[in-house]
Structure formats: structure tokens, C-alpha cells
């Protein structure tokens with residue numbers, strides 16, 4: 001097998017730094033190792049990459065279809081790629097557009113079939129540092145709970161809605177159109193990973209609403225407990241971005257949090273998401 005790939009764990013629980021690969025020219029053997037590492041570690045950081053937009057998309061296509069992000073109107077947080085490349089979303093924050101992804105979330109759970117994964121590339125990093133991304137293992141979070149709690153939560157579901165985060169950026173006409181296309185969806189609160197079979201805590205502070213199938217007062221208490229479990233540092237890794245860093249995460253296995261400690265400086269990233277399947 002002609003590959004120099006090196007996969008170094010970030011912690012025993014989650015994440016790996018991957019070196020010795022060029023994502024522009026991944027042969028099938030190396031891709032198989034990358035794929036296996038993604039399933040095993042949940043988050044992979046590739047350093048010193050020189051991915052142009054087409055290569056970024058091509059790497060994503062190795063995992064599946066590209067998810068076409070519906071919010072494309074340049075609403076201050078997301079905008080289409082400046083060269084009009086379909087499937088690439090630009091996330092741009094500066095003094096006038098502060099970062100807001102600083103809460104634990106799983107990308108796009110407001111889709112009936114949330115993405116398999118996201119691939120994020122650093123374009124412009126804050127001049128004075130900061131802007132790391134934190135990841136939490138949903139499997140480790142679930143496994144840390146006692147059996148009674150696991151069973152209780154496994155019987156619950158959560159509603160998910162984009163409106164909570166993106167509604168404020170849309171005018172009423174847009175809002176109505178998106179509402180019709182993207183109704184609220186419901187997912188199990190414990191998700192079984194379709195490839196590994198591992199169970200994970202699939203609740204989401206950003207897009208999730210309540211916890212169904214528990215009396216409301218208990219649901220509130222449980223939700224705050226579950227969000228606390230996901231926020232436990234022992235289940236985390238933290239990626240420091242450098243020029244050329246590309247990070248891919250398994251959106252079925254990890255939650256993430258973009259630390260907004262760089263305001264008012266500028267941070268620009270580009271993301272491609274790979275389409276996923278219906279959680280069960």
C-alpha cells in the first residue's frame with residue numbers, strides 16, 4: 001500500500017491529526033484509511049493542504065453527494081462562494097458580523113436527513129489568534145450515562161428547526177418560502193450511527209426544541225442535563241486552525257462549537273457538507 005499517511009490521536013476519545021496526505025490526490029487505499037479514521041475518531045484535522053474549491057468538493061464527493069445549502073441569500077452569516085461555485089458555503093465573521101456558532105450544535109439537524117459530515121477549510125484566520133473549533137463525542141457522552149438514563153433518553157425524540165437560528169436574518173417573504181420547503185423535523189434523541197452501530201446523544205442546543213415524550217418539567221431538566229453532558233470537556237477535542245488546515249467531522253457522531261473569542265477580528269471559512277441519511 002503506497003501511502004505515507006499518519007494518524008495521530010488527539011485524545012483517546014476523539015479526534016486525530018492526519019499528516020502525510022494530499023487531499024488533492026487521494027488514491028483509493030489512502031481514502032479507505034481516511035474513511036476508517038473518520039468513523040473511529042469523529043474528527044480529522046488535515047494540515048498544510050492546498051485545496052482549491054473544486055478539490056474541496058471532489059474530496060467531499062468521495063463520501064457521498066454534496067448537500068446544497070438552502071440559505072444562499074448572503075444573509076451576513078452564510079454566503080455563496082464568491083466565484084459562484086455550487087455546493088461551497090462561505091462563513092464570514094468580522095466586526096459587523098459577529099460569530100454566532102458558539103453554541104454546541106450538530107450541523108443542519110433541521111433537515112429530515114442531516115449531513116453525514118462537514119468539511120471546513122480555513123480561508124482567513126484572526127490576526128491575533130483564537131477562533132478554534134471544539135468537538136464533542138456524542139458516543140462518549142451517551143456512554144457516560146447510567147443505564148437508566150440511557151433508556152429514558154432513548155425513548156425520547158427532539159424537534160429541530162432552522163428558524164431558531166436563521167429566522168432572524170430572513171424577511172417575511174423569504175421566511176414563508178423556507179417554512180414551506182423546510183418544515184420542522186423530529187429525530188430520535190439517541191441516534192445509532194449507520195456505519196459503526198455506536199449510539200450517540202443526538203440532541204442539539206442550537207436547533208433542537210424541547211424533548212418529546214417526557215412531562216414538560218422533566219423534559220426541561222433533562223435537556224439541560226444532556227446539554228451539560230455534551231459540554232463536558234473530557235469528551236472533547238479542540239482544533240487550532242492554521243493556514244492550510246482542513247477539518248472533516250462526522251456529523252452523526254460529534255457536536256461542535258466555534259469559539260467566538262476573536263471578535264472584532266475577521267475569520268473566513270469555507271464549508272462543504274456531504275448529504276446524510278435519516279437518523280434512527
Ligand SMILES: [Fe+2]
Nearest residue numbers: 101105107256
Ligand atoms: Fe456548525
